[in-house]
Structure formats: C-alpha cells, structure tokens
Amino acid sequence: MIGIDWYLALSAILFTIGIIGVLIRRNAIVIFMCVELMLNAVNLSLITFSAYHGDISGQILVFFSLSVAAAEAVVGLAIIIAIFRNNLSVDITKVNLLRW
Amino acid sequence: MDIYAFVLLAVLSIASALGMILNKNTINSALLLVVNMVSIAGIYLLLQAQFLALIQILVYAGAIMVLFLFVIMLLNVDEEESLLDAFRVKYMLAFLLGVIIFGQILYSLGGVTDMLPEISSDMLYVGTVEAVGEVLYTDFLYAFELTAILLTAAVVGALMVAQYKAKNSEGTE
Numbered sequence: 001m002i003g004i005d006w007y008l009a010l011s012a013i014l015f016t017i018g019i020i021g022v023l024i025r026r027n028a029i030v031i032f033m034c035v036e037l038m039l040n041a042v043n044l045s046l047i048t049f050s051a052y053h054g055d056i057s058g059q060i061l062v063f064f065s066l067s068v069a070a071a072e073a074v075v076g077l078a079i080i081i082a083i084f085r086n087n088l089s090v091d092i093t094k095v096n097l098l099r100w
Numbered sequence: 101m102d103i104y105a106f107v108l109l110a111v112l113s114i115a116s117a118l119g120m121i122l123n124k125n126t127i128n129s130a131l132l133l134v135v136n137m138v139s140i141a142g143i144y145l146l147l148q149a150q151f152l153a154l155i156q157i158l159v160y161a162g163a164i165m166v167l168f169l170f171v172i173m174l175l176n177v178d179e180e181e182s183l184l185d186a187f188r189v190k191y192m193l194a195f196l197l198g199v200i201i202f203g204q205i206l207y208s209l210g211g212v213t214d215m216l217p218e219i220s221s222d223m224l225y226v227g228t229v230e231a232v233g234e235v236l237y238t239d240f241l242y243a244f245e246l247t248a249i250l251l252t253a254a255v256v257g258a259l260m261v262a263q264y265k266a267k268n269s270e271g272t273e
Contacts (some may be wrong), residue, residue: 002146007147009201016201018117023122023194023198032168033168047147047152051148057235060239063236066156068250070159070163078262089113090177
C-alpha cells in the first residue's frame with residue numbers, strides 16, 4: 001500500500017480548497033458545494049485512518065457522516081430556495097437582513 | 101500499480117475541486133463536483149473500502165448532486181459577475197487564510213505516521229459490505245435507527261422551510 005501521508009495530504013489539500021472556495025465565492029449554492037467538498041475531505045481522512053489501523057469503526061463513522069450530509073444538503077437547499085424567494089438572488093452579499 | 105491509480109485519482113480530484121471553485125457557471129461547478137466525488141470514490145476503493153465507495157457514488161454523486169442540479173436549474177441563477185476582478189484584497193486574504201489552515205493540518209498530521217499499529221493481512225479487508233453490515237447492525241444499531249429519525253426530521257424540516265406559503269401572513273407579498 002501507499003504511505004498514509006499521501007492520503008492525508010490529499011485530504012488536507014481538498015479541505016483547503018473547500019475553505020478557499022467558501023471564502024471567495026458569493027453564490028450561496030457554490031459555497032454549499034464547497035462545504036460538501038470539505039465534508040468529503042474529512043471522510044477521506046477517516047477512511048484512511050480506518051484502513052491503516054485495520055479497524056472498521058472509522059468507516060461506520062463515515063457512513064453516519066454521509067447520512068448527516070444528505071440531511072444537511074436537503075435542509076440547506078430548502079433554505080437557499082427560501083432565500084431566493086425573498087431576495088430573487090442567491091448572492092450572499094445581498095442577504096443582509098441581520099447585518100448591522 | 102496502486103501508486104499510478106492514486107496519482108491519477110488525486111490529480112483528478114484536486115483539479116476538479118479547483119475547477120469547481122474557479123468556475124463562473126454554477127452548473128459547471130456542480131458537474132465538476134460530481135467528477136470530484138467519483139474520483140474520491142476511486143480512492144476509497146484503493147483503501148479497500150468497497151462499501152463506502154459504492155455509497156459515495158450512490159448517495160453523493162447520485163442523490164445529493166441531482167438535488168443540487170435541480171435547485172440550480174429551478175432557481176435559474178445567473179452567472180456570478182466579477183469573480184476575479186473585484187476586490188482583490190479579499191481574495192489575497194482568503195488565500196492566505198487557506199494556506200495557514202493547510203499548514204496547521206499538515207503540522208498536526210506530522211506525527212501521525214509513527215503511531216500506526218502493525219496490521220495483519222486479513223485486517224486489510226475491513227471495508228466489504230459484509231464486514232460493515234455486521235458491525236452496523238450489532239454494535240451501532242441504535243445510532244443506525246437514530247439516523248432514520250434524523251432523515252425523517254430533515255425531510256419534514258425541508259418541506260416546512262421550502263413550502264410556498266407556510267404561514268405567509270400579510271408579509272412579503
């Protein structure tokens with residue numbers, strides 16, 4: 001097998017790309033997709049540790065994290081639809097009702 | 101052989117992730133994210149996690165991304181104007197922060213490699229459907245049932261939030 005560092009480095013790179021995406025984009029849907037990307041990166045590191053320890057618990061945790069991600073995607077997209085209905089835009093710089 | 105597959109999949113996933121955050125068109129971003137999910141599923145296969153690779157493609161690349169595409173096409177969002185030409189300081193700050201977080205992750209992962217236990221060859225194959233199912237339905241049964249409640253609550257909540265006139269009194273329209 002390949003060394004564990006390569007998988008962890010890939011996971012870290014993907015997580016960082018997700019963070020940069022969240023910080024530079026203004027489209028709420030793309031920001032949401034970047035959050036999914038970060039979730040995936042963390043799942044990758046969990047599976048890496050699980051495989052290299054020969055322990056199944058990490059993969060079970062990834063299973064639950066997948067179902068939480070599915071629930072989160074449903075609720076988040078519903079919120080985006082509600083925002084779009086009120087603002088006619090998903091640009092987060094125009095959603096400033098609670099900002100002072 | 102493993103190393104070639106890993107390099108191919110890793111380059112594919114990083115390139116598609118970069119393309120996702122830099123693409124102006126939202127639909128292209130979503131499709132690049134699908135590519136990213138599929139290549140990560142390939143990396144799961146390299147790690148002997150067959151069940152999760154399958155679930156990754158079914159749930160993420162299948163269900164969740166179809167939901168995303170539905171919402172994108174339903175809302176008909178126009179392309180983001182001025183992705184890279186406005187307010188460059190913000191992008192510099194974002195990039196700097198990303199680099200800092202990347203350094204932190206690498207630093208905290210630095211000492212990980214020495215702590216691995218010796219594993220026998222039969223412990224390498226922990227990710228089959230049989231192994232995952234056996235643990236999932238014995239040790240983690242309550243958590244599994246709680247997942248069902250969570251999904252039900254999420255669907256009901258999403259319906260309430262996205263409903264056209266839930267309690268729309270004389271407010272916005």
